[in-house]
Amino acid sequence: NRRFILRRRPVGDPVPEDFELVSEPIPDVPAGGLVVRNHYCSLDPAQRGWMDDAPSYMPPIPLGEPVRATTVGEVYASDNPDFPVGSWVMNLSGIEEYSAVELGHFTAPIDIGMVDSPSKFLSAMGAVGLTAYFGMLEVAKPKAGETLCVSGAAGAVGSVVGQIGKIHGCRVIGIAGGAEKCRRLIEDYGFDVAIDYRGKSREDLVEEIAKAAPDGLDMVFENVGGDILEAEVHNLAKKARIVLCGLISEYNSVEKHGLQNLWQLIVHQASIHGFLIMDYADRFPEGGAQIAQWIAEGKVRIDEDVQEGIENTYDAFMRLFSGKNTGKLVLKIA
Numbered sequence: 138n139r140r141f142i143l144r145r146r147p148v149g150d151p152v153p154e155d156f157e158l159v160s161e162p163i164p165d166v167p168a169g170g171l172v173v174r175n176h177y178c179s180l181d182p183a184q185r186g187w188m189d190d191a192p193s194y195m196p197p198i199p200l201g202e203p204v205r206a207t208t209v210g211e212v213y214a215s216d217n218p219d220f221p222v223g224s225w226v227m228n229l230s231g232i233e234e235y236s237a238v239e240l241g242h243f244t245a246p247i248d249i250g251m252v253d254s255p256s257k258f259l260s261a262m263g264a265v266g267l268t269a270y271f272g273m274l275e276v277a278k279p280k281a282g283e284t285l286c287v288s289g290a291a292g293a294v295g296s297v298v299g300q301i302g303k304i305h306g307c308r309v310i311g312i313a314g315g316a317e318k319c320r321r322l323i324e325d326y327g328f329d330v331a332i333d334y335r336g337k338s339r340e341d342l343v344e345e346i347a348k349a350a351p352d353g354l355d356m357v358f359e360n361v362g363g364d365i366l367e368a369e370v371h372n373l374a375k376k377a378r379i380v381l382c383g384l385i386s387e388y389n390s391v392e393k394h395g396l397q398n399l400w401q402l403i404v405h406q407a408s409i410h411g412f413l414i415m416d417y418a419d420r421f422p423e424g425g426a427q428i429a430q431w432i433a434e435g436k437v438r439i440d441e442d443v444q445e446g447i448e449n450t451y452d453a454f455m456r457l458f459s460g461k462n463t464g465k466l467v468l469k470i471a
């Protein structure tokens with residue numbers, strides 16, 4: 138059982154020495170629980186936060202334990218009649234080939250007959266679509282004709298956010314890194330405007346957003362923070378809603394940037410809302426059904442970036458921070 142262990146807490150950018158791939162015997166079945174053979178692990182920016190010993194919505198990953206991850210896998214051994222051997226589950230466990238699972242509310246049976254690859258339970262049928270759905274519908278509350286700006290726009294969450302904006306009749310501006318990602322925003326995801334932030338100063342970004350949204354931004358869906366958020370806040374419309382979903386530009390920095398332009402929130406009577414998908418857990422079936430319907434209707438497209446091999450976990454994970462990932466990053470380990 139190979140397991141991708143957190144050996145020490147990264148300071149700044151994670152380095153390979155922060156982790157170790159160890160090999161251990163397959164665990165025994167816990168009483169009333171399961172052993173799951175993990176096939177796919179979700180690689181998420183949030184995992185970087187869980188590596189820190191800092192107050193958060195979840196305890197830090199203990200040192201010496203595998204990096205926590207949402208996984209999909211097959212029941213390998215079972216002491217629970219509800220989860221027979223050979224059935225499939227989605228689980229919050231770790232990056233490891235086999236997980237001993239004591240059943241909690243994070244373990245759910247899945248029907249992989251519904252999808253062309255079990256990885257879809259980490260992308261199209263997973264938290265990505267739900268984050269975009271509840272962040273948009275419950276917090277941003279889009280109205281036709283409004284302008285939405287989303288950062289991290291070509292990423293897993295961002296690309297769906299923009300597409301939901303289009304479904305609601307909004308003008309959608311996406312901010313992403315590089316010409317190829319900007320091309321995809323327009324051609325693959327139907328955004329109206331794509332802004333490439335790479336190599337641009339905060340002032341450049343303020344200007345480009347102003348040009349794209351002369352009447353200001355009614356909604357900001359923030360995945361990045363830093364200069365991008367500052368530039369957006371400089372371009373708010375009256376009563377703008379900011380969904381604070383992620384701050385990936387800060388996850389590897391020891392010094393956090395904060396937001397300097399708070400005054401602009403007063404000027405525009407804007408609101409900023411810290412968003413956590415877990416708040417909506419009791420409504421996941423509703424959100425999941427709507428996303429599935431939009432996908433079936435061809436209104437939403439969710440791409441995956443599938444990397445292979447538990448021995449490649451570190452390199453795969455770092456794609457999130459270099460921007461190499463094109464779509465929801467998942468790691469195939471079986």
Ligand code: NDP
Pocket residue numbers: 181182183264268289290291292293294295312313314315318360361381382383384385386387412413414415456457458459460461462464465466
């Ligand atoms: P993505 O697929 O968007 O991958 C991360 C992307 O972030 C990269 O591809 C890169 O795109 C961009 N990025 C990385 N570093 C920087 C940087 N320094 N400056 C600007 N852009 C950067 O990942 P997800 O869709 O999984 O996550 C997107 C965001 O949503 C994250 O902030 C995450 O924490 C947040 N999130 C929050 C949830 C919640 O409940 N609050 C739930 C799920 C996700 P590029 O090439 O464009 O730079």
